[in-house]
């Protein structure tokens with residue numbers, strides 16, 4: 260084995276030899292993780308962290324059955340998929356058995372980016388069109404082709420320019436997006452958000468071009484844990500199909516039972532995609548992904564006469580691992596666990612929303628939860644600084660790892676390994692409550708100073724009232740903190 264380095268030596272070597280564009284979590288004090296087990300990770304000093312970040316370690320870090328399946332296959336044979344192998348065909352059989360009937364043909368790849376890249380090729384080939392509709396804030400991978408459909412990246416200050424054949428529709432975020440449930444309490448938000456996609460389709464048809472594909476995460480993770488309004492995908496899919504395009508569901512983050520009620524997140528929207536892309540959880544940390552599609556789309560790809568070859572995609576080790584992951588999900592009832600715990604987390608986080616004004620919204624499905632922090636609940640003003648502070652405090656003080664995301668980076672994200680337990684949920688909730696209470700306290704202290712300043716500056720009457728109100732609140736929060 261390699262020699263164990265001190266943490267500072269690891270940092271020094273990393274700074275020297277690893278591209279600076281590869282960013283670390285917790286940049287000011289990065290974690291050196293040396294071991295993982297289930298829903299826990301351990302640093303070089305043996306400190307245990309509760310992992311609420313790693314949706315890749317889907318069935319738990321280093322799950323013994325997955326490790327055994329991979330090690331055994333690695334010790335037996337690993338070669339490319341130009342040789343017959345049972346693990347490959349059985350993996351395809353199990354994967355497609357979880358999908359609606361027309362989705363019965365697989366292509367195996369090594370990552371989510373590769374899956375989405377191949378999905379675009381399949382769609383462009385099948386439709387003989389080029390234009391793609393994507394959602395604002397979406398991320399679909401790091402390859403050139405999928406960076407083009409990832410506003411999450413190309414909308415950043417130093418990002419590349421959007422290309423003409425990519426069309427960006429609004430992210431269907433009914434809390435903080437273009438159409439909100441506050442602004443349009445009685446409207447059909449699914450319809451409102453589908454309209455811009457339909458408009459793009461109409462414009463493309465009028466130009467005589469149509470579209471090749473619409474691609475979206477079934478629940479947008481990088482956009483800030485977004486649950487699209489009911490009926491959204493149904494209407495979007497109709498419009499895209501009318502324009503001759505295919506619908507691609509990116510299930511790279513949200514697939515394999517995470518949403519609890521279903522195996523795939525697209526099922527919650529009652530649609531059947533033409534192409535589904537899967538990766539991350541499929542290998543529990545091992546790089547494997549797949550594109551699942553219909554026989555007609557696969558046949559059109561074959562008819563080009565250009566063979567598809569991917570050196571590692573579908574190798575026996577990757578497939579043995581993916582088969583073990585799918586087995587463990589069933590054997591351990593992890594989808595049901597996600598549903599049960601998701602309901603618990605949503606209920607308890609909803610309670611925190613009642614108690615703390617800085618919690619603007621709580622949303623999620625299964626073990627895919629987002630908690631949006633705001634500085635003004637009525638105006639829904641995102642509180643980016645608060646989210647960063649909470650993420651760091653959760654790690655430093657409580658050894659609980661959570662991340663933040665969304666266009667304003669103010670959404671606390673939970674997507675833990677699916678073996679997350681009730682005790683883990685309580686550990687998270689207790690720590691999170693402490694952070695919110697302290698945060699509120701700090702904010703109120705700042706408010707007291709501001710109000711006191713205003714009082715000295717002559718705005719006495721209103722300032723005195725505000726101070727009295729804030730003081731009452733402050734005392735209530737103080738009691739709360741002491742009770743934690």
Ligand code: PMP
Nearest residue numbers: 370371372398399400476511512
């Ligand atoms: N799609 C989505 C929704 C993702 O979240 C990611 C990775 N974060 C990708 C695609 C790309 O996957 P990979 O990093 O495995 O290439």
